[in-house]
Amino acid sequence: MTCNREANERANYQRWLPPMSARNFRGFISAFQAFWVGIGYLIEGGRRTVTSHVYSLRMWYLTGQAG
Structure with missing residues (x-):
C-alpha cells in the first residue's frame, strides 16, 4: 500500500x-x-489575508528562497 x-x-x-x-x-x-x-489573496472586510498554497512552496524552491 505504501509503495x-x-x-x-x-x-x-x-x-x-x-x-x-x-x-x-x-x-x-x-x-x-x-x-x-x-488566487492567493482574499478580501475579507477590507482586510487582505494571504492564503497558503502548494504552489507558493514550489515558488520559494524555484527562486532559491527556500531554507
Missing part, C-alpha cells in the same frame, strides 16, 4: 514539472506570480 501511495505522489509531482530542456524559469516565475496573486 503505491509513494508512486502516486511521485507521479503527481512530476506531472507539474516540464522536461528540463523546456523549462523557462524567468517566464514561469513571471506567469506564476500573476497566477498566485490572482
Whole structure:
C-alpha cells in the first residue's frame, strides 16, 4: 500500500514539472506570480489575508528562497 501511495505522489509531482530542456524559469516565475496573486489573496472586510498554497512552496524552491 505504501509503495503505491509513494508512486502516486511521485507521479503527481512530476506531472507539474516540464522536461528540463523546456523549462523557462524567468517566464514561469513571471506567469506564476500573476497566477498566485490572482488566487492567493482574499478580501475579507477590507482586510487582505494571504492564503497558503502548494504552489507558493514550489515558488520559494524555484527562486532559491527556500531554507
